[in-house]
Amino acid sequence: MVLLLLNNLCGMDTEGIVIRIRTSRGDMDSAVDCPSMLSFNDLLVAIRDVMPEATITAFEYEDEVGDRITVRSDEEMKAMLSYYCNTVMEQRVNGLLPEPLQIFPRAGKTPGNRNIHGLKVNTRHGPDNNRAPSAAETLPNNSLKKSSAELKKILTNGQINEQDIQYQEQLGHGNGGTVYKAYHVLGKRVLAVKVIPLDITVELQKQIMSELEILYKCDSPYIITFYSAFFVENRISICTEFMDGGSLDVYRRVPEHVLGRIAVAVVKGLTYLWSLKILHRDVKPSNMLVNTRGQVKLCDFGVSTQLVNSIAKTYVGTNAYMAPERISGEQYGIHSDVWSVGISLMELALGTFPYPQIQKNQGSLMPLQLLQCIVDEDPPVLPMGQFSEKFIHFITQCMKKLPKERPAPNNLMDHPFIQVFDDGNMEVVSMWVCCCLEERRAQQAQTHMS
Numbered sequence: 001m002v003l004l005l006l007n008n009l010c011g012m013d014t015e016g017i018v019i020r021i022r023t024s025r026g027d028m029d030s031a032v033d034c035p036s037m038l039s040f041n042d043l044l045v046a047i048r049d050v051m052p053e054a055t056i057t058a059f060e061y062e063d064e065v066g067d068r069i070t071v072r073s074d075e076e077m078k079a080m081l082s083y084y085c086n087t088v089m090e091q092r093v094n095g096l097l098p099e100p101l102q103i104f105p106r107a108g109k110t111p112g113n114r115n116i117h118g119l120k121v122n123t124r125h126g127p128d129n130n131r132a133p134s135a136a137e138t139l140p141n142n143s144l145k146k147s148s149a150e151l152k153k154i155l156t157n158g159q160i161n162e163q164d165i166q167y168q169e170q171l172g173h174g175n176g177g178t179v180y181k182a183y184h185v186l187g188k189r190v191l192a193v194k195v196i197p198l199d200i201t202v203e204l205q206k207q208i209m210s211e212l213e214i215l216y217k218c219d220s221p222y223i224i225t226f227y228s229a230f231f232v233e234n235r236i237s238i239c240t241e242f243m244d245g246g247s248l249d250v251y252r253r254v255p256e257h258v259l260g261r262i263a264v265a266v267v268k269g270l271t272y273l274w275s276l277k278i279l280h281r282d283v284k285p286s287n288m289l290v291n292t293r294g295q296v297k298l299c300d301f302g303v304s305t306q307l308v309n310s311i312a313k314t315y316v317g318t319n320a321y322m323a324p325e326r327i328s329g330e331q332y333g334i335h336s337d338v339w340s341v342g343i344s345l346m347e348l349a350l351g352t353f354p355y356p357q358i359q360k361n362q363g364s365l366m367p368l369q370l371l372q373c374i375v376d377e378d379p380p381v382l383p384m385g386q387f388s389e390k391f392i393h394f395i396t397q398c399m400k401k402l403p404k405e406r407p408a409p410n411n412l413m414d415h416p417f418i419q420v421f422d423d424g425n426m427e428v429v430s431m432w433v434c435c436c437l438e439e440r441r442a443q444q445a446q447t448h449m450s
């Protein structure tokens, strides 16, 4: 990604901003650390790196009503940055993650015909139309340092191809895809491969691949490790770390001392994603994975808008773990993820979905009308006596109907329930997972006998 560094605009000196360059080949995010020092020409040069095939003389951004405003000078650029900073401040006040500043390059004639600014034109060839771009191709030149580090990581993990994968048993089937346990022959490791059929154009395939690139950068003990993704015909395969305990939806009631440690991992995983400006958007027990080492990791977070949209076209329904504001079609923010943490942990504590009127027999997607009670009624509360006050308080806070009343990320980490169980003790989850798996095996053996 292009890394232009700027500072000191509207208090953004510490965090910087992200500029998203929107092109027909996909989006490029540029972390800009020092907005006040970015000149119009700097940005043009950065855009040229992303779009070497076109001569860019100006770019546009969208105002609050979606009208495009053209930027052709330093003055106009300052106006754009100042407008954007106001938007970001508003989003922050409302507890939302700031959206990147989106700009739309305006292409003139090709560089072969004309080069108005006499600027150096990058003459790298664009990617072949019939295959997805590699990580290196989707990254512009001035980020080669970063891209080589990413490529190294890809190479360490081994680029994975369909022919090197031996599929074993099916691990599960969700809304859109089937997950298999598989063995990667070259990398000599067990994988979980999620295969999603998608009838989409090559252009969309490329966009999805480029959106998934951020997964190579995710590096947290609380987030599932991403190895690779590839398209074969009309399906995408996403290869990740295999978790031998599977997902939490298939476990029965989870005791509080185990759930406490699970909650710590979930909160840390989400805090990590939020720090990368990624909202999970699909927090639920089936997207919380455990293993016999006692690790708890989040999976299936929505990094690729195109992938989420393409799946949504086939699978219609609303997720029962969605926050009330999301069910009502309002804006989505960090607070909506927090609601989903609350309802998921509550279900795991009770061993049943907290709204008794909602029967989730067929997965988590349901017709919208059936979920209306989440919008209309007071949120459920854990029964006193069976659970600690700290736990009841934590869930009650996460499941406040008004998003702004739910804990912000640092309040989540500081909550006494999380503090109590943030002791790094993986033994507890490990023992519990091993016992449950053993019980399950014994039950299966008994069923086979009878």
Ligand code: ATP
Pocket: 171, 172, 173, 174, 175, 176, 177, 178, 179, 192, 194, 224, 240, 241, 242, 243, 244, 246, 247, 249, 282, 286, 287, 289, 299, 300, 363, 364
């Ligand atoms: P959705 O499609 O809405 O996410 P889901 O989470 O139930 O629903 P999938 O994501 O397709 O469905 O996952 C199906 C099942 O595969 C999960 O419930 C889990 O048991 C299993 N699974 C998924 N990823 C892994 C993994 N990395 N390791 C082990 N098991 C996994």
Ligand code: MG
Pocket: 174, 286, 287, 299, 300
């Ligand atoms: Mg899932």
